[in-house]
Amino acid sequence: MVLGMSLATFTLLHVVVSLIGIVAGLVAMVGLLKSKPMPGWTGLFLLTTILTSVTGFFFPVEKLLPSHVIGIISLVLLAVACLALYGQKLAGPWRWIYVLTAMISLYLNVFVLVIQSFLKVPPLHALAPSVPPSEPPFAIVQGIVLVFFVVTTFLAIRKFRPMPGGFA
Secondary structure, three states: OEOOEOHHHHHHHHHHHHHHHHHHHHHHHHHHHOOOOOHHHHHHHHHHHHHHHHHHOOOOOOOOOHHHHHHHHHHHHHHHHHHHHHHOOOOOOHHHHHHHHHHHHHHHHHHHHHHHHHHHOHHHHHHOOOOOOOOHHHHHHHHHHHHHHHHHHHHHHHHOOOOOOOOO
């Protein structure tokens, strides 16, 4: 039992919240690239990504795992993103700080999605059966995801210029 739920139910909730965060983050990312504020999608992305990281700590384990380290890093980045967006209203350098921290947080969620997909989806697991996955197909997919996020983050930092007071 985790928070009064069976482990299976809690896992499903964690996965659903994570997927909502990824979809909302991708929509918000398009807004960054078009310099179009999307406060609803952005708020949903930040909230669900924070919940994803927090709920990850409730799974019963006996030691610190790489997923916990990713969760800690993500929570720190999300705290800075929230400060930049809601506290500093994207003023001055807080604009690019927000974009960078939000995009890295989204990348970390997608990074974990790829790992979990190779662990849990049978056709993908057959391509990379080690735990954790380390075979070339897994490395190629993670490399493509990394390059995509590096390029997209660079472009978003350059293009996102919201009107003063036009975001929050």
